[in-house]
Amino acid sequence: MSISLLPSGVLRSYGEDLSRIPLRHLQWPTGEHDDCGTREVDALVGDLKADDDLILTADSRSLWASRRNIRCRVSILTEQPFSTQGHFYTLLRWRGRSYHRVFTHQISLCHALPNARLVEHGGTTLQALPKTPSVKTAMVSLVDSTTHHLPGHRLCHRVAAWSRTACKTTQLYGPGYLALSDKTEAHAPFRYSVIVENSRSKGYFTEKLIDSMLCSNVPIYWGDPSIGSYFDPRGMVVCETQADIQKAIVQASSEDYDRRRPFVDVNQWIAKRLSRSMIHRACDILHDEQDSQSQHHSILNADGFRKNAEQRDSFHTGNDPVPQLTKAA
Incomplete structure (x- = not known):
């Protein structure tokens, strides 16, 4: 799983077709995962795999970008206030369900879209976080x-x-x-x-x-x-x-x-x-959900294996399946 960010302004140069954008134009907030660092120099967004994530910064161009020939999960991140981009948030209520995740600081949008995730504003411009209490003079x-x-x-x-x-x-x-x-x-x-x-x-x-x-x-x-x-x-x-x-x-x-x-x-x-940026906290959510999904699948697979084994032992022995499974283990 890799998570990449498409910076603002890049899409315009590629006819609003996401699949044609070279990977070298993307940012990798959490580092390049899997084989992203060894991919060919001319690799494109269309080459990203189904378990990769691409996050778009929200604007009118990214909202209508073509996602043909895209295998990766595509999410969108909204940062601008409703007071300056109210029309965009109205459109996003209509288009938002087509994305994997909509990351937003707008609680009302989270209520409107089941795939929206709340990411509060924040970030910092300080070069280093204070380690000791400030002396007030x-x-x-x-x-x-x-x-x-x-x-x-x-x-x-x-x-x-x-x-x-x-x-x-x-x-x-x-x-x-x-x-x-x-x-x-x-x-x-x-x-x-x-x-x-x-x-x-x-x-x-x-x-x-x-x-x-x-x-x-x-x-x-x-x-x-x-x-x-x-x-x-x-x-x-x-x-x-x-x-x-x-x-x-x-x-x-x-x-x-x-x-x-x-x-x-x-x-x-x-x-x-x-103090961590919105994009980094959005990446945290993607990682947490992926981990949770993997654990859920593991539990389902384990339950399925146990039930199949119980049925198999019960068919062959006619005894209580759980002791037979335990004994065989």
Whole structure:
């Protein structure tokens, strides 16, 4: 069994025909299993075996890709929020049953498709996970970007601009502010971090939040409206408006942080579990299901062998089959 991932953008060059894509264009999240590493240089996706898995990253092109001449199991992974790809999720409810598995952070999609599997968002951009508790020497940080096209981007810019004049104790990072070589620098020394997602959508939270929690921050958070279903909200300051964010920044204090610290530790533990990427956790599910299926088949085969042996012994001896089978063993 091997598990491969088709990166975004590759399909376009091959006329949306999966079978024609060379294996050299695939990624192997868990390493190349079986004979994948020794296959010919010109081997294609169409050469993958029936017990191999191929995962597609979800977009409109992969949704309609031709799967003719494909023997391997094909699954699809959705990462984008419903708020920006609602039409895609609607189509996936119709097309999703044709895949082996649909990996998604959308609980509603898991309810709609029997082959869907829940994979929470997550991942991390930290170069290394903290091994010791962070020493907190500063109060609030905010990492800004140059992107403007989504509501969360624009909100983050407004909060950063407000902080420069109204709350100068907030340390700003990103283009036009302090440069970063590792996101740990923007989180580890601080008690609080302003975390603004690109958009608000249920089940959609990103590595921004995970990075903050891994460094034992209290996130001043705007984003997933269902975030309390994944993390302890007492270890966060959940905001719905710019005014909420600004109020949380002004009220940040060492005393408040210390009160929240037990819940911060709980959230850090959860964040460590979610720090592995969605694709790696999807691979875990495929491996677990394959192992479970193999064990199930082994049990069925063992039961079948036992019943056949019992019937055979009973036919030849007329005695109780179980003692005869035990005696013969």
